[in-house]
Amino acid sequence: MNTGPKLVVIDTGLGAATYEQSKGALGQFHTNLAASGIDSKAVDTVIISHFHGDHINGLIGADNKPAFPNAEIMVPAVEWKYWMDDANMSSAPEGLVKGTHANSRRVFGALGNKVTQYEAGKEIAPGITAVATPGHTPGHTSYLISSGPATVMAQVDVTAGPALLFARNPEYQPFFDMDGPQAVATRRKLYDMAAAEKMIIQGFHFPFPAHGYIEKDGTGYRLIPLAWNPTI
Numbered sequence: 131m132n133t134g135p136k137l138v139v140i141d142t143g144l145g146a147a148t149y150e151q152s153k154g155a156l157g158q159f160h161t162n163l164a165a166s167g168i169d170s171k172a173v174d175t176v177i178i179s180h181f182h183g184d185h186i187n188g189l190i191g192a193d194n195k196p197a198f199p200n201a202e203i204m205v206p207a208v209e210w211k212y213w214m215d216d217a218n219m220s221s222a223p224e225g226l227v228k229g230t231h232a233n234s235r236r237v238f239g240a241l242g243n244k245v246t247q248y249e250a251g252k253e254i255a256p257g258i259t260a261v262a263t264p265g266h267t268p269g270h271t272s273y274l275i276s277s278g279p280a281t282v283m284a285q286v287d288v289t290a291g292p293a294l295l296f297a298r299n300p301e302y303q304p305f306f307d308m309d310g311p312q313a314v315a316t317r318r319k320l321y322d323m324a325a326a327e328k329m330i331i332q333g334f335h336f337p338f339p340a341h342g343y344i345e346k347d348g349t350g351y352r353l354i355p356l357a358w359n360p361t362i
């Protein structure tokens with residue numbers, strides 16, 4: 131986002147190391163950023179929503195150096211406290227949860243742990259307000275982005291994976307939602323609001339163009355994708 135005074139990135143994808151390993155199939159964020167004519171050195175602020183690898187690994191390059199060398203890196207305070215806690219790490223179940231503890235230390239360690247922690251419920255960059263949406267992870271955060279009268283809710287992983295399936299069946303609890311019941315409650319709360327306010331929402335794992343409206347449909351919701359118009 132170009133807010134005027136600041137160039138802001140929200141989440142960074144799987145990163146350059148995965149891009150190389152997968153021969154370009156994954157981790158395309160940085161090549162897409164460059165193709166859009168944006169120099170990662172010009173980015174002022176990187177906002178991280180939560181600490182899953184597909185959101186933080188792109189903070190560093192394949193050489194383990196900062197991929198946004200001039201940016202302030204902002205992370206949810208709740209997320210930092212949870213994942214960087216040694217007791218939480220030693221008691222974490224094997225697999226995604228323990229792996230995310232280790233990966234968070236690897237990625238942020240490469241940045242010298244130089245981050246700014248932010249609280250939800252506040253405007254953390256011009257026009258960008260952090261909204262607590264826990265359940266997927268303890269400190270998972272979404273963003274209300276405003277420009278003049280227009281707003282977009284960047285929901286991040288309120289529905290992760292096949293978003294259409296989880297919008298239709300909000301009570302489904304995929305294994306990557308750490309607290310299933312809390313994730314369900316968060317989905318319902320955010321989607322009830324998005325439906326009532328006819329708000330455009332943007333989803334990290336939505337199919338292209340990744341923006342749409344939410345409508346209530348039976349006991350679940352329906353995602354109505356925005357028509358893609360390359361001229362706007």
Ligand SMILES: [Zn+2]
Nearest residue numbers: 182266287290
């Ligand atoms: Zn995630």
